[in-house]
Amino acid sequence: MQSLFSFCVLLFATLVSAISTTGDRLLVILDDVADKASYSKFLGDLESRGFNIAFETPKSETLSLFRLGERAYDHVLFLPCKSKGLGPNLTPNVLLQFINADGNILLTLSSGNATPSSLVSLLAELDIQLPIDRTGLVVDHFNYDAANAADLHDVLLLPPPGSVRPDVKDFFSAGTDASKEVLAFPRGVGVALGGGELLTPIVRAPRTAYSYNPKEQAEVVDEVFAAGEQLALVSAMQARNSARLTVVGSAEMLQDGWFDVEVKKVGGQAAKTFNREFAKRVSGWTFQEIGVLRVNWIEHHLNEAGASNESNPEIYRIKNDVTYTISLSEWSWSAWTAFKVPTNDLLQLEFSMLSPFHRLPLALDAAHSSPEAAAYTASFTVPDQHGIFNFKVNYKRPFLTNVEEKNTVSVRHMAHDEWPRSYAISGAWPWIAGIAATITGWLGFCALWMYSAPTDKKKESKKTQ
Amino acid sequence: MRFLQPFASALLLLAAGTAQAASSWGFDEGSVSVAAKKGSEAVREKINQKTPLSKPVELGSADALKVILTAKDNGKAKRPHQAFVVLKDQESGLEAPFLFTVKESGKAVAQISQKDIPVQLLLSTKPLKASVVIASFGSAQGLNTPVFDVSIKLDANAPPPSYEKPLRYGQKEEIRHTFKAGPQSPPKVISLFFVLAVLATVPALLVSWVLLGGNVDHLTKAIGAAPLSHASFFGSIVAMEFVFFLYYTSWNLFQVVPVIVVVGVVTVFSGTKALGEVQTRRLAGEL
The missing domain is CATH 2.60.40.1930 (Macroglobulin (MG2) domain)
Known part of the structure; x- marks a missing residue:
């Protein structure tokens, strides 16, 4: 009876979470609910994969990640917010609690908006460093989109990410034709990852890329936050409880405008962006649909x-x-x-x-x-x-x-009684022979003691005399 | 002939210009020098963007490496946005960027000493590859070219910088338990020799008894006097040894104890009679 009941519960559970192993309640946090129009393809993809999406702004008073001590949502997606902080409902502490309660977070940054201090503190807690002053822009004068950023070089074109290490499973690489697909990374923020084993870069910046502050270093970079491959554009953190947090440096790369569009590499080759598939995989990984x-x-x-x-x-x-x-x-x-x-x-x-x-x-x-x-x-x-x-x-x-x-x-x-018997050990043979000799001697002595007749009467009489 | 020379070089420049439609960054008047901190004369070598130096530049622990160049956009001195010297470990591919301080005129200076270089690169066994990256916004093509190698000479008197590799999740080294060596027996020949030596004591004992006058002549007499007692007493002694033999081969303690009790009782009761009979013989002077 009990097994039937648990089977039913299991069946029910599989029907409910047909998509993610941890749940389908997704909360999207964005400044203005109208902003979601520019992410319609990305959010539509998520919805078609079975997520129940709720939208909230950080200012909303009803916003709470927990209800009666349980998670109210399974996953949270942060889209860029203009506000400096995220209010009392999304403090770094609450977000860490959410991760500790097996909640997953997909966090997007944008160089246009300074990152809210709450998220900066959360990332600092996880040993992910953001550029100083919470703002930065990644440029690469060698791998930019010649069609859309010929002058500013702030739309990076990257090859689809490969495996981080030869022994690590590759979830994010391109499909059949890697050479024709590129990942567009428009106006993004790069982060520097700490040395911890929980952090893994998904996409690193090219060797010639660097991050600078467009407000203060417009003329020349006199100080660099991070450059080259030290700069992680998309990075992943998986906590010890397997909750996941992904930092996507450029929120814009998830927008409709960069899904499956033609871009032009510096050399002049036109290519299609891989962003839609990449967005699916990054969100799928974060929300526990793969791996x-x-x-x-x-x-x-x-x-x-x-x-x-x-x-x-x-x-x-x-x-x-x-x-x-x-x-x-x-x-x-x-x-x-x-x-x-x-x-x-x-x-x-x-x-x-x-x-x-x-x-x-x-x-x-x-x-x-x-x-x-x-x-x-x-x-x-x-x-x-x-x-x-x-x-x-x-x-x-x-x-x-x-x-x-x-x-x-x-x-x-x-x-x-599990050891080998002593007769099987050749070194014990003399001792066994010794026991046999003793037994024979003992029996012989008994017989001699009881049945021996005196032989020399003279000796005997001498003694008695 | 002489008046043709400037004309020819101008022609060459023109040809180069048409070949390279887009403008591109480059540098001029480049040099790399290594000076010990306290004013000793610097080793200075010219660098250019076409061919890297053939010999690596040596950087000692107290030295400062200085790279000087003038950045140029299509031959015109100009300040680029990005001007880096990038040191690269040839084995691991790790890179460390060092920034040039660039003036409005395009004159750029970068200074590197050992304490600025990350430990991972300091410990590299091969010379570090230094390349110059000069690029900026706009359509001008950036420059990223290797210019020289740096071989690091660590301070022989100071302990080498230590660096602990960060923990990474991955497969670990295989471990197979080493078992203790089992007990060993001496060669069988030796065991057999001592077996024979031990067994030889039995005939030796019997023979010496016989020589000393031992016999069993009174057996008939004893049996005649107390047949049941003698048979069962001697029989029980033999049976006791047989029980011990069974205990050695197959029985356990719970099987052995009751049988020992039975045999022991027989021994005690028959023994009093049998040994009593032996005593009468002794008292009679027959023993």
């Missing part, structure tokens, strides 16, 4: 001939041969798919007590995999150390939600 991992089940058992094949026993013996299997799925836009570990990367299993004794790669187990779930397995010998051990899979990678699974088992000593 979400789920652990379906974990199983471990003895891998010895003739041993019981009980699943997930709580105790093993030292030097037992054990097999561990974990099944993982990845949510990809609308369905759970089998999670495939990126090439050059490994899913690793640790068998640890305080520190890992084994750290082994898990290999794909085709027999237990299906199109919806991939099973990964590893077999190994339990170390010759008794104690409380954990099977631990700690798979944290940029752009994928964190997987941290710990299964605790006891590892016991050898029992007294």
Whole structure:
């Protein structure tokens, strides 16, 4: 009965969140609700993917990210605001609480508007530095759009982003023809990322780009906030609870005017912007529509001939041969798919007590995999150390939600009857022979003591005399 | 012939101008110099935008590297918006920009010393590639060209700058547990030798008993006097050893204890009689 009930709940849950794994309530915060017209394609795409979009201005008194202590929205999208602060409902503290409550934030900046101090503080908290004076403009005199910014060079044309590292899954790269597609980044703000492992740049600036303050450094740059690849144009932060925050440096790149339009590279080649697809992927990633991992089940058992094949026993013996299997799925836009570990990367299993004794790669187990779930397995010998051990899979990678699974088992000593018998040990043979000799001697002595007849009567009589 | 020369160079300039329709940035009167802080003479080398210096410039720990040039837009001295010297680590591709201080006349000076260079670049094993980037708004094409290499000479007396790589999520090193070496036995030949040595004591013992006059001649007498007691007493001693043998091979303690109790009771009761009979013989002087 209970399982039927939970099945119904599960079915209901999948029907409700057909799009994002965490929910479909999206709050868009913008200065003037009329501004949403210029983002109609982007917001329309979001709506068509199943999001329920609510619009609010920061000044609105009814605006609250929490209701009765629970999140009122699953995702928040910040579009540029002219106001200096965002009011008491969107303080950095509230936004951090929202992230801590598994809420996702997509944050857009614009060089036209100074970033609200609330967002600056939030980003500073996450070790994302904005240019000084909350404003900056990224220009590149080598990779600009010759059609729209021939003079000011403030519309950057970038190749579609590639993989950050060879072992990181690539969610944002272009489709079939990368050479013909470019990403337009008009009038944006670049940020500098701190050294933390939670931050990952999605799009970096080209090597010749730099950020300057158009008000004070119109003539010449005498001080540079960041330049080249140190400047992140679109960056991602995934918290330890897998909540996501993305900073898009240019809100304008999400506007209708830059979706699928023709731009002209400096060399004179015309190209189409990749912005619409990129916007879909960035928002999809932020709102947990891609790159979400789920652990379906974990199983471990003895891998010895003739041993019981009980699943997930709580105790093993030292030097037992054990097999561990974990099944993982990845949510990809609308369905759970089998999670495939990126090439050059490994899913690793640790068998640890305080520190890992084994750290082994898990290999794909085709027999237990299906199109919806991939099973990964590893077999190994339990170390010759008794104690409380954990099977631990700690798979944290940029752009994928964190997987941290710990299964605790006891590892016991050898029992007294599990050792090899002494006759099997050649070094024990003299001792066994010694016992046999003692027994024979003892029986012989008993017989001699009881049944021996006196032989020398003379000796005996001498003694008595 | 001599009067033709200026004419020829003007012609060349014209040709260059037509070949390059759009104007472009460049620099002139460029030089790089390295001076030790306290006024010793500087090593000065001319640089140009076409060919980078063949030899790397050495930068010591107390030295200051100075790059001087005049920025030009199509041959005319002008102030660009962007004028950087970019140092690049050839291995990692990391870059650090250094800004020129540019005057209205296009004269630009950049000064770099070791303390300005990020640690990651200081620790580079290969010379750093320095390139000059000069560009500005408008249609003029920017210049981004390598001009010289810098090899960093760290202070041999000071500890080298340390740099801890930031943590990145990724796969970790594989660990395989090293098992303790198992117990070992000596060669079987040695074991067998000592087995024989131990077993040899049994015949030695029996033979020495016989030589000392040991015998079992009174067996018939004893059996005759107390047949049941003697049989069961000696039998129970043998049985006790057999129980121990079974305990060694297959039985557990719970199987062994009741049997030992039974055998022990038999030993005690039959033993009093049997040993009593032995005592009568001894008292009779027959032992």
